[in-house]
Amino acid sequence: MHLIETRDLCYSYSTSKDPVLSNINFIAGRKQRIAVLGPNGAGKSTLFRHFNGILKPKSGSVLIRGEPITKANIHEVRKFVGLVFQNPDDQVFSTTVEQDIAFGPCNLGLDEETVAHRVDSVVQMLGLEDLRNRAPHHLSGGEKKRVAIAGVLAMEPQILILDEPTAGLDPQGVKELFSFLNTLPEKYGFTVIYSTHQVELVPEMADCVYVMEKGAITGYGTPQEIFLQDALIERAHLDLPALPKLIRALQAQGVSIESAYTYQDAEDSFMKAFGKDPVQRPKKDPSPLSEFESVCGHQHVHPHPHPHQK
């Protein structure tokens, strides 16, 4: 059973008859990192809003753990599927950051102690200690984004959906966010689905990629499979990440160098091409968010496997 499955999902907003989504068949499994790419207006946000029942299909279906979303299960679905909106102003509204993060868990009816613990955990996870008593509407865009993510994580979803998570983040913020997100599937069983226009991140941060154009899915595969399809990339207004682009240009000039998509693989390819030994790396990269591991290891964060985790 898939965690999320759409079958021939079609949608149009009431303001226009034109379909915004046409026959979307999308599948998300456990512990996957899924990137959804596509030009502005392709329908990525509209698709994401179907995953936790904000929007309902005009035709076709959305199944969460094999079940359609109904009035009876919408509460459970929203606990299971956490959605971080593109614009944090749509999500961050309480008087203080702390209250904002507590809002979701309070709504789940959790007791005060558990709510306080969850707030402490995600504040630490996302490095929000200095902001916890600040007014969210006085925060910078990047700070608000982290607060919005913290608020969703405090609900302890199993699927985390992020619409343009890097918009408004500085380069260090992007790096930290993605190393954080990268730990979630393998270590904690999360599925992470996100849209982005930053193709550089995709080989580092996706097991599979959906490409959308004009409300339809036009490509699906691993990052390598997707970035080999020049026509698809061009049609979807995407670009090849810099490293494979450079390597391809060198190969075209007759340089003997192996193709690579991630930074580490490219480093190895270049070392080999220059006749050097491969780079020796420590077995486990020290995470810039080392705090995260100790916090997530705490029994209050997913103390037991999720009831629906097999």
Ligand SMILES: Nc1ncnc2c1ncn2[C@@H]1O[C@H](COP(=O)(O)OP(=O)(O)OP(=O)(O)O)[C@@H](O)[C@H]1O
């Ligand atoms: N609330 C709405 N009412 C009417 N039309 C909408 C609404 N929201 C989005 N649209 C339209 O639906 C289409 C898809 O928009 P959507 O926001 O899903 O695209 P997107 O792929 O997320 O784009 P971007 O990369 O710019 O965020 C666009 O043509 C947009 O103008």
